[in-house]
Amino acid sequence: MSARKSVARARAGASSPVDPAGYAELRPSAGRLASPRARAPRDVTFPCLRCGRPVRRRPPAGPRPVHITCPRCRYLIYDYPRPAAGVLVTKGDAVLLLRRAHAPRIGFLDIPGGFMEAGESIVGAARRELREETGLRLGRLEWLGFYWDTYTLSGFGEFPTMNFYFVGTWTRGTPVAADDAAEAEWVPLARLARERRHFAWAHMPAVFRDLRRWRQGRDATPSRA
């Protein structure tokens, strides 16, 4: 998931009342599966959007939904998960992955994708992120799956992400890494298991498992009746 560009846009619209922490430094939790260095989020405080009083946010400790309420003016913030969308581009036996250009997770492997913006469809966000990060435009996309993960936002703490993926087949064009991506590379599916410790996000092994199933299902289906 590449957050930085969405971060830049969010910063440009920093007056939005739904963005009290500013998305200024969107950090991953360093995915527990992918990195043993992940640390538990700590209590964080940020100024109340309405009155400026420091508001304490604690990571959710149980199943109860978390609401953040200003102790002075009672301004209420719902602690929602954030949706993100991406595309698995396949070419023969390989899938297109990106090397992250920036911290966090610099140099780690990433899937073209990023956070959705208000007003976008899920597939529209996935196409936009693919275009911005690789220059590629694909025709038909198929639904692959949905995956939970976790990010940590500096000044806000850890929150859940909902990651939606589509899969499509490359037809033309050379992917050119841009934005969050330093490099774009076609990685053979057979090599993915060995690259696991280089994955940027904890949910990526499940995505690639489902990608292999998708390919097996496609290969098993006659292309014409």
Ligand SMILES: [Zn+2]
């Ligand atoms: Zn307040």
